[in-house]
Amino acid sequence: MLNLDSLVGHGHEEEPLAHYVRLMGTYLLLSAGSFVLLERAGRPLPSRIPLRDVALLGLATNRLSRLITRDKVTRAVRAPFTDVEPDASGETHETPRGDGMTRAIGELLTCPRCAAMWASLALTLGYFVSPRVTRAASSLLGAAAISDFVNTGYARVMNAGK
Template identity: 45%
Template sequence: MTKDAGQYDDHSDVPLGGYATLASVFASGAGAFALLARRRGVRLPETVPPWDVVLLGTATYKASRLLTRDKVTSFVRAPFSRRTGEGEGNEVIDEPRGDGLRRAVGDLLCCPFCTSAWVAGTLVCSYTAAPRLTRLVCGGLGALTAADWLQYAWTWTQQAAES
């Protein structure tokens, strides 16, 4: 069987139009922020210290996990996904549903790697406009990440002691 020249993959359910819409929204948001920041005289930082990169990265990781996997944020994903399983701790596994833009948003909201680009973009814009506030928010998300790791370490320790 040969692949149709107009088909992206063998399943033909890839919502390329929806992805293009989401990419346009992302690019438009970044452009609007840049234009607004310029009009308001916001200056880009001369450098971004390595500690801030680590802080932004840790916050991006945690925020993307919260949006894509946390039980409590299921209400955000529910119109675009359905629950397919339970993950570790407070995490759940969702699968995108629907077609077109709905499916594309579902793909975005069910994928921590995909969502992290949006979170990082938001945090970088925030860091440019309000670095102290952004560091505080990122510090909170970083503390939550550390707390999660400690929770897992405690659970693993308990399980090892019981074996």
């Protein structure tokens, strides 16, 4: 096992750094392996992706990562790795629990920006394999993301007058 103690600065004692490295390695292997498999299967990657599709994938990634990390309906996925804390905002607030890989996965499943990398990979691979289906799914997720932004803005405007 890799000993990171001599490589890192102070303040990381409670963090499962070796497990973070394993998760990063898994992500890199999945992404690189998927791209290689697509090429070998005769499905070469596009030389460019139209900006409108990048924007759509970005909105879908935002909503999918929030779905994974914040929505109550996906709490069952996070439950083995988190503890729930009360939150008046309507979103679920959970903190990672345990140690080792349990803690590292808990960190991933409670961090929208962290989960966005994995969600983006899934959506992008879907786009390479089946652009029409992925555009349709991304449109659904993107519309929900836009709705979230509008609802948040509306709530702020309504609360500002109080």
